[in-house]
Amino acid sequence: MEKLIEELMIKSINDDLMKLFIELEGTYGNECGFTKEELYATYKVSGIAKIRGYKREFIVVSPRELNLEEKCNARIWGGNVPRVVFNERTDSWEYGSQCSRNKKSGEKYCGIHLRSLPHGDINEEPPHRHFESHKKIDLKICHS
Ligand SMILES: [Zn+2]
Numbered sequence: 001m002e003k004l005i006e007e008l009m010i011k012s013i014n015d016d017l018m019k020l021f022i023e024l025e026g027t028y029g030n031e032c033g034f035t036k037e038e039l040y041a042t043y044k045v046s047g048i049a050k051i052r053g054y055k056r057e058f059i060v061v062s063p064r065e066l067n068l069e070e071k072c073n074a075r076i077w078g079g080n081v082p083r084v085v086f087n088e089r090t091d092s093w094e095y096g097s098q099c100s101r102n103k104k105s106g107e108k109y110c111g112i113h114l115r116s117l118p119h120g121d122i123n124e125e126p127p128h129r130h131f132e133s134h135k136k137i138d139l140k141i142c143h144s
Pocket residue numbers: 072073074099100101109110111112113
């Protein structure tokens with residue numbers, strides 16, 4: 001039954017596409033050098049399984065909160081699995097978290113991170129590629 005419905009849907013989609021291609025050929029075919037048959041051969045739909053499976057569920061997370069004034073500006077790994085999230089608002093990946101310790105007076109970092117900065121500064125790109133393997137395409141921060 002489902003197979004039959006799928007075949008009917010594909011036929012219906014392709015019939016509509018052919019109507020569109022007939023229009024396109026009539027308007028642009030000579031000028032641009034294509035026929036409706038060529039368009040159909042390239043763009044016809046042969047199955048809807050891919051279309052149906054395309055929907056991906058996203059988990060929306062909050063943007064990383066930074067306190068650059070008071071807290072150490074070091075990036076930390078932050079647990080067994082680091083926080084690595086794509087931020088659509090800034091069109092960039094957020095790697096790790098900000099160190100939660102207070103800055104040493106007059107410095108950018110806390111005492112520990114003044115000595116060593118293994119994951120770099122939170123305002124800059126990480127100095128290594130170790131966050132890359134933790135990129136998750138189903139977690140993101142959305143526009144709003
Ligand atoms: Zn620190």
